[in-house]
Amino acid sequence: MSSAGKPSQTMLLTDVRAKTDTCTDRVAFTFRPAQEKVGYRVEYLPAKQAQTEDGSGRHLDIAGKAFLVVRFMPAATADISSEKLDVTYKGPRTLTPSGTRYVRQVTKIGDFEALLAWTIGLSEKRPFKVTSAGSPPHLTIEFG
Secondary structure (H helix, E strand, O other), rough: OOEEEOOOOOOOEEEEEEEEEOOOOOEEEEEEEOOOOEEEEEEEEEEHHHOOOOOOOEEOOOOOOOOEEEEEEOOEOEEEOOOOEEEEOOOEEEEEEEEEOOOOEEEEEEEEEEEEHHHHHEEOOOEEEEEEEEOEEEEEEEEO
C-alpha cells in the first residue's frame, strides 16, 4: 500500500494514460490546479471489492487477475464550484491499453463527494512504485 496526505483543495482530473516501454507499464493520472501534490491511497484489493462501483454497489467487469485500487482525495472529474459545470476529464471511463505487459484495463469505479477511485486490472499481482510530482500535478504508478 502507498499513500500521501491530502491537498487543501479539490484536485481535478484532466487525463489518464496507460503505456509501456521495454519492461515497465505505467498508468498516469494528471490533475489541476498546479500548485499542489495529489492526495492518494493505492492498494491491492480483492476482486469483488475492486470491481464494485462506489455508491451504487454495481458490479463492474474489469479485465485482470489482480486489482490495484487508486483513490484520490479530495478529487473529482468536474469542477462544481461555480454555476456552470466544468467537466475536466473528458476521457473514457475505461481504458483497455494494447501492448502492455501487465496492465489489462483501467476503470473508474467512483467519483462522488470529492473521492475519485480507479481500479487497475493486472495480469498478475506485481510490485509497484508510486510517483507523485509537481507541474501539472500527476501520479504515476509503475509496474515492472
